[in-house]
Amino acid sequence: MSSEQDAERGVALLSTLSGGRAEADGTVLHITLQEGASVLIEVLRTLDSNGLTPVTLTVRDPSLDDVFLALTGHHVEETAPSGEREMAKAGAR
Numbered sequence: 273m274s275s276e277q278d279a280e281r282g283v284a285l286l287s288t289l290s291g292g293r294a295e296a297d298g299t300v301l302h303i304t305l306q307e308g309a310s311v312l313i314e315v316l317r318t319l320d321s322n323g324l325t326p327v328t329l330t331v332r333d334p335s336l337d338d339v340f341l342a343l344t345g346h347h348v349e350e351t352a353p354s355g356e357r358e359m360a361k362a363g364a365r
Contacts, residue, residue, distance in 0.1 A: 273296075273299050273301055276299055279298065281324060282319060282324055283295060285318050285322055289314065292304065299327075303315060
């Protein structure tokens with residue numbers, strides 16, 4: 273969006289989509305949808321009919337980490353015992 277106010281307006285408009293979650297991060301509007309691409313046209317029509325034009329648009333399929341977080345409510349690193357987390361961090365360097 274071109275401004276933070278536009279992003280917040282977008283959140284309010286798109287929060288009504290079924291199975292969706294919208295949130296603003298500055299001028300960036302993140303939308304998580306259960307139906308994904310099939311709802312994309314509805315998202316764009318809703319924004320357009322309310323005078324909001326996205327500056328850019330990116331569609332991303334969920335990663336395995338996204339799916340794990342959605343199912344468990346935790347990131348993978350949060351669920352590992354602390355010793356394993358420390359080894360994982362050391363190995364990533």
